[in-house]
Amino acid sequence: MSEKKIAIVAYVPVLHQGYVDFFDRNVTGTILGDGGREVFILGADFVGELMPLHTEIRGLNPAVVKVLISTLFLANVSVLTKDELTRLAGKRVILPQEEISRKFAEKYLADASPVFDKVFLRWDEASVFSQKVVTHDRTSDDAFDRSMMELAKGEAEKSSDWWRHVGAVAVSGKTVLFAEHNRHVPSEHMPYALGDPRDYIKAGQRSDLSTTLHGEWALIVRAAREGVSLKGAHIYVTTFPCPVCAKFIAFSGITKCFFGSGHASLDGETVMRSQGVEIVQVI
Secondary structure, X not given: OOOOOEEEEEOOOOOOHHXXXXXXXXXXXXXXXXXXXXXXXXXXXXXXXXXXXXXXXOOOXXXXXXXXXXXXXOOEEEEEOHHHHHHHOOOEEEEEOOHHHXXXXXXXXXXXXXXXXXXXXXXXXXXXXXXXXXXXXXXXXOHHHHHHHHHHHHHHOOOOOOOOOOEEEEEEOOEEEEEEEXXXXXXXXXXXXXXXXXXXXXXXXXOOOOOEEOHHHHHHHHXXXXXXXXXXXXXXXXXXXOHHHHHHHHOOOOOEEEEEEOOOOOOHHHHHHHOOOEEEEEO
């Protein structure tokens, strides 16, 4: 049985180093044509459908992206429209790990087992932590707690934030309610198009000055939107919550906050403890 041909399908509103690395990994050095790899840039009809509420700031025209990618990587590049969706049939599809590409895969590649590859950049974690040791109530190496932290870590990898990737999971009993990650709004591509205002603020300070919706916020407001009570629930976060997120957690009804690593600043620990939230580090 012959190996499936590979198709690379990507939404590219901003061509930054993360996308260059993505195409370099997945296109450069391959033999194009029969048995090779084709590149498809999502056309305006797909983008308009999958991102209906706003137009990407400074977003590149797909036709321009086609020229850039074909020139940089000597690749066979097409702009994918709905009329040409059948060109992906029978192919193994690789997409960037970003929101529009995930939505495209969920709707149009449900039976194709697509592969996602990272496209967003991040700073080295050691360079951005302002460390103050978290005074946790206990540690846990329980198998379930570890599995939930791994789920949160997987969710964190979806983040476009180049300072820190954070994943959060809400659990009731042994049932996962929601999983969310920190993201820039209204578009996760904003720091690549306009820069990140937090580049000018010391890590651990002024967490209110940000274009980011934190993972914990996203999780709690999603529960509110969908009418799901978090009373008695537990939250698993890859990085200890910032002071604002800690307040959301403290007054949401969540009773246990499990974290993987990170720092504490200002009054996050104090506020959570004031509302009876147990703080547990998963090891």
